[in-house]
Amino acid sequence: MKTLAVASQKGGVGKTTVSLNLALAFAKAGYRTVLADTDPQGAVGFSLPSARESRGLAGYLTGGSTLEDVLIRTRFEELSLLPVGPMNPQDARAFGEYLADGTRLERLAEALAPDTDLLLYDTPCGFGGVTMGVLRNADGVLSPLQAEPIAMRTLPQLLETIGYLRQDGVDVTIVGVVLTMLQLRDEVSLDVAQEAWSRLPEDLVLETTIPRDATFLKASSLGVPVGLMRKRPPPVAGVFDRLVKELEPRLGLAGVEEEDEPLDLFA
Ligand code: ADP
Ligand code: MG
Numbered sequence: 001m002k003t004l005a006v007a008s009q010k011g012g013v014g015k016t017t018v019s020l021n022l023a024l025a026f027a028k029a030g031y032r033t034v035l036a037d038t039d040p041q042g043a044v045g046f047s048l049p050s051a052r053e054s055r056g057l058a059g060y061l062t063g064g065s066t067l068e069d070v071l072i073r074t075r076f077e078e079l080s081l082l083p084v085g086p087m088n089p090q091d092a093r094a095f096g097e098y099l100a101d102g103t104r105l106e107r108l109a110e111a112l113a114p115d116t117d118l119l120l121y122d123t124p125c126g127f128g129g130v131t132m133g134v135l136r137n138a139d140g141v142l143s144p145l146q147a148e149p150i151a152m153r154t155l156p157q158l159l160e161t162i163g164y165l166r167q168d169g170v171d172v173t174i175v176g177v178v179l180t181m182l183q184l185r186d187e188v189s190l191d192v193a194q195e196a197w198s199r200l201p202e203d204l205v206l207e208t209t210i211p212r213d214a215t216f217l218k219a220s221s222l223g224v225p226v227g228l229m230r231k232r233p234p235p236v237a238g239v240f241d242r243l244v245k246e247l248e249p250r251l252g253l254a255g256v257e258e259e260d261e262p263l264d265l266f267a
Helices: 015-028 043-047 049-053 056-062 089-099 103-115 129-135 149-167 187-199 214-222 235-251
Strands: 002-006 033-037 079-082 118-122 140-146 173-180
Touching: 002 015, 002 129, 002 235, 015 033, 015 079, 015 118, 015 140, 015 173, 015 235, 033 056, 056 079, 056 089, 056 103, 089 103, 089 129, 103 129, 129 149, 140 149, 140 235, 149 173, 149 187, 173 187, 173 235
Parallel strands: 002 118, 002 140, 033 079, 033 118, 140 173
Antiparallel strands: none
């Protein structure tokens, strides 16, 4: 099992949108995927109404619920969701302290590992206790960078945090920075993208970019990833299939063999 965390210093940059749509794309590529929401504000839960019924991650870690109780199966056999679970706002801080050293989430990973190829964590913004606990358990971090002027200023904190964890013996790497909400026809947005491409190390910024697209807003109001909006997914859903292809080698995922035998014309 590989573990990927989607994290960034800033909120509202597209972490939850990327997590949800990327989880579906990995599942469709054949990986048994669990999307775990760790944001005490329940971001994934908010956009998927069915996820509100589970006692979630908090219930599993603290309340004695079993994995079967808290995992939500979807109509894709390969995709399961683990919502964060209901939580009072005043408990969010304690939840962060509880997760910070990473040992609780290690227990979750051990329980999921036999039946899971990819554990994908959506995290709250910043590098508080919850995110640190997740990063201590992650093989890789994917960081969305919103294509807007001050975005680049938020990157040093990510790099420092990963540097600190690696010094502390944690084997986590940045698998890439993905530009989100990119508007190729908007000069300001394009400038930020070009700045990222020219100033950051070449292999840090992923080739795949997520365009700003009203479909994402519509999808979250319907409570689904864009890939599930209608029978024929909107074109923008294809972006996440490309992102999967780009992330596979960076995560050390081999790719799932597709059955591809020549068709027998005269059978
Ligand atoms: P985060 O999890 O980092 O706080 P979200 O994924 O919740 O960010 O995104 C913040 C808001 O921006 C949401 O309303 C979401 O629907 C919207 N959004 C995210 N990505 C896009 C995009 N590529 N195009 C348009 N709107 C987007
Ligand atoms: Mg979020």
